Structure formats: C-alpha cells, structure tokens
Amino acid sequence: MSRITGDPILDVQDLAMRFPVKKGLFGRTVGHVHAVDGVSFTIQQGETLGLVGESGCGKTTLGRSVARILEPTSGQIVYRGRDGAATDLATLGRRQLRPFQRDIRVVFQDPFSSLNPRMTLLQIVGDPLRAHGIAAGGELEDRVAEMLTRVGLSPKYMRRYPHAFSGGERQRVNIARALIVHPRLVIADEPVSALDVSVRAQILNLLWDLQDEFDLTYLFISHDLSVVESICDRVAVMYLGRIAELAQTAELYARPRHPYTEALLSAVPVPDPRLRDGDRRIRIADDLPDPADPPPGCRFHSRCRYAEPGTCDVPGSEPALGAVGPEHLAACHLTDRLTLQSPFDAPRSR
Structure with missing residues (x-):
C-alpha cells in the first residue's frame, strides 16, 4: 500500500528569493541575485520530492526559504497542518511561525558544522x-x-x-x-553528500525506514542523480533559480523532456558495462550564467546544443513550466520538436 495519501501537505507558488548586490561606500543597491525566481510545486503527504541541479542553481536557498530559515522576497508557502487548515508561512512573523517549526524540520548537509561542538x-x-x-x-x-x-x-x-x-x-x-x-515535513539538504560512499547507503536506508515509521514527507535536495533515483517518488530539476522539469522519477529518468535534464542524466555513471553505449555524455559549454543577470529568453539557451536563434534567446519569452505528458512538466520552447536521450532505457528497480 502506498504511503502517499494524495493530499497536499505543501503548496509553493511563485516563490522568489533575491539577494541585493551592493557597491560603493554607502552600500548602494545596484542589482539583485535571483537565487530563486518564481518557483512553484506541491508535495503530497507521504511523498519524497527530489530537487536536483548543479551547484549554484538555488536548490539549497529554495529549501531554506520553504523552512523560513530565509525570509522569501515574494510568493506563497502554503502548508496544510495536522488539522487540515492551510496557512501561508510566507506571511507569518517569527512569533507566529514558531508552532510550524515543529512540523517542518531540516537535516543539513554538513554533519559536523551543523552540530554545536560544545x-x-x-x-x-x-x-x-x-x-x-x-x-x-x-x-x-x-x-x-x-x-x-x-x-x-x-x-x-x-x-x-x-x-x-x-x-x-x-x-x-x-x-x-x-x-x-x-515533524511531518523534513527538508533533507544533501544529507549524504559529505559522507563516504560506504556510509551513504546506510543513511539512505535509515531515511527510508524512518519515513514509514513516522509517516514523514521529504523534500530531498541533492546534486547526485543516482541517490535521487533510489529514494524519490518525483523529481524537480532546477536551473538558475527556476524549475526546468518536473515528473515522476521513473518517467523523468527514462524520457527527459528538457535538454538540461538530458545533459544531467548523461553524466550519471552506468555501473553495468553491458548497458553502456559508447560515450553518451553531453558536455555543457561554459559555466553557469550569473544569477544576477540571467540570459534573455530561455535561461539555458546559452549552453544548450539545441538552441535556435530567434526562438530561444528572445527577451521576454522565457518558457513557462507546462504539461508535456501525464504528470510531466517541462519549460522548453522546443520540447515538442526534440527527441531527447537517456542512458536509462528502462526504470531501474528501487
């Protein structure tokens, strides 16, 4: 029997987190870093939603904004409590927020610096x-x-x-x-990335067992797609402050619909040499663009091998996250024209 009830525990709408860029003697604001820029998603009770992307994409900032460790610039964080009442956490002050901090807890990335040595x-x-x-x-x-x-x-x-x-x-x-x-919702911010490979499986199995025992819901943040595949029910791929693709885990790994997802999946090592088909790795050009000055149009177009001038780079024409299949969302102008590849011909057993 599935642990997912189908009832949403968290509904995030148009969440934004911008940090001011200051210069000069008087600290004049000359711009903003768009760490999180208009992100929307829901998490069902009992679900594990994976949030993946390369370093600097904003996934940790998003998790801390949802937990209200950081105060978001704008947007809604609607949490449905134990009594079924919906509350927008983004509108609450510190005193009002305190009762909800028991229900939403965070497991941080570094297991040493997050503990007080005294x-x-x-x-x-x-x-x-x-x-x-x-x-x-x-x-x-x-x-x-x-x-x-x-x-x-x-x-x-x-x-x-x-x-x-x-x-x-x-x-x-x-x-x-x-x-x-x-708690009811646990935000796990790369909980195994700082651990030895031999220990990672133990911690992942522990999280899996505790989810069933305590009826937990996870927002699981990671840059390791192999780890995410093993523990998550759905996966959201984040790029430069926005979600590029969101789908069920098996669907996303077998049939990516965004070029950035395709490139990320191509970098996942395939342990069985019989399943390898030459060098299928897609090498993304250049570094991650400056989040203080995102590229016009599609944010990925400057690094995308499929980008079409006059379509993908038009200012003000950033693609919206839209349906490309049952429970499958992607934000790409060319989705309907592309046949993207995955190193996973079929979903692997979890």
Whole structure:
C-alpha cells in the first residue's frame, strides 16, 4: 500500500528569493541575485520530492526559504497542518511561525558544522524538546535515548560530544534532532553528500525506514542523480533559480523532456558495462550564467546544443513550466520538436 495519501501537505507558488548586490561606500543597491525566481510545486503527504541541479542553481536557498530559515522576497508557502487548515508561512512573523517549526524540520548537509561542538548529544537532540516546551528532565532524557536508538546510536553515548563520532554517526545525530519533535515535513539538504560512499547507503536506508515509521514527507535536495533515483517518488530539476522539469522519477529518468535534464542524466555513471553505449555524455559549454543577470529568453539557451536563434534567446519569452505528458512538466520552447536521450532505457528497480 502506498504511503502517499494524495493530499497536499505543501503548496509553493511563485516563490522568489533575491539577494541585493551592493557597491560603493554607502552600500548602494545596484542589482539583485535571483537565487530563486518564481518557483512553484506541491508535495503530497507521504511523498519524497527530489530537487536536483548543479551547484549554484538555488536548490539549497529554495529549501531554506520553504523552512523560513530565509525570509522569501515574494510568493506563497502554503502548508496544510495536522488539522487540515492551510496557512501561508510566507506571511507569518517569527512569533507566529514558531508552532510550524515543529512540523517542518531540516537535516543539513554538513554533519559536523551543523552540530554545536560544545554540546553533548543529550543537549543537541533534546534542545528542540526544550525549545517547544514538550519535555524536560528525566522525560527529556528518556525521549532522547529512544530517538538515538531509532537512528542506530547507543544511548550510552548521549553525554559525549560531536567530535567523538564519525561523519555517518554525526549525520544520524542530525536526523535524531530533526525527528525528536515528530515533524511531518523534513527538508533533507544533501544529507549524504559529505559522507563516504560506504556510509551513504546506510543513511539512505535509515531515511527510508524512518519515513514509514513516522509517516514523514521529504523534500530531498541533492546534486547526485543516482541517490535521487533510489529514494524519490518525483523529481524537480532546477536551473538558475527556476524549475526546468518536473515528473515522476521513473518517467523523468527514462524520457527527459528538457535538454538540461538530458545533459544531467548523461553524466550519471552506468555501473553495468553491458548497458553502456559508447560515450553518451553531453558536455555543457561554459559555466553557469550569473544569477544576477540571467540570459534573455530561455535561461539555458546559452549552453544548450539545441538552441535556435530567434526562438530561444528572445527577451521576454522565457518558457513557462507546462504539461508535456501525464504528470510531466517541462519549460522548453522546443520540447515538442526534440527527441531527447537517456542512458536509462528502462526504470531501474528501487
């Protein structure tokens, strides 16, 4: 039976996050970095939505904006609570936001810098319980011990400090801290990218098991498409602050409909040499454009091998994210004319 209920838990509409560019002695604003620029998506209860893209595309900024670690410039972040009531988190002040911070938690990328080196595991994992007035004293200690056990750590280590643990163990501590208050939505910001390959599978399996146990919904941010394929139900491909393609995982990996997605998939290593067909890697020209000055028209046209002058580079004609198939969205002027390739002839077993 699927864990996805079909009811939306999060509905993000036209979310934007712009950072001012200042120059001169008096810090005059001369422009803005468009880190997130008009992003819209929904996440269903119990779903894992993957957010992928190269470094600098804005995926981490998007995740932090949804969690309200950053205050978005504009747009809506509509969260449906436990009682079914919908609330736009983007309009709330810090005091009003506090009750929702229990329901939406973040697992950060770096398992060391995200932990206070002067705090023990008991203090780190128990801090959300104290902050939300849920438990204190002996009850808090019992809850921390139970959560550490659930993430695969021994409670007898709860009075040790983060430096005494490996990277994988510290990430388990991060996960325990996020789940100790029983949230509904977890934003996992590249939770395995800083770990050894041998440890990644353990953490991914842990996240998978905890999702079923706690009825969690994930926004899973990563640049590793192999990891995303193994854990996500749907995938959103982000490029230069906007979503370029969004589809079910198996559909997107087998039939990409955006040239940027095609290029990303071509870079995924295929472990079985019998499935390799020569060098199918698509090399994208140039570096990521300046997000403070995005290219006119389609943002990918300056690096796209299919770009057509007079169609893709016309100012004011940026392609909108539209339907190109059942539950499949893409933002490309040439989608209907292109036959894109994927190194995956068929969806691989998950």
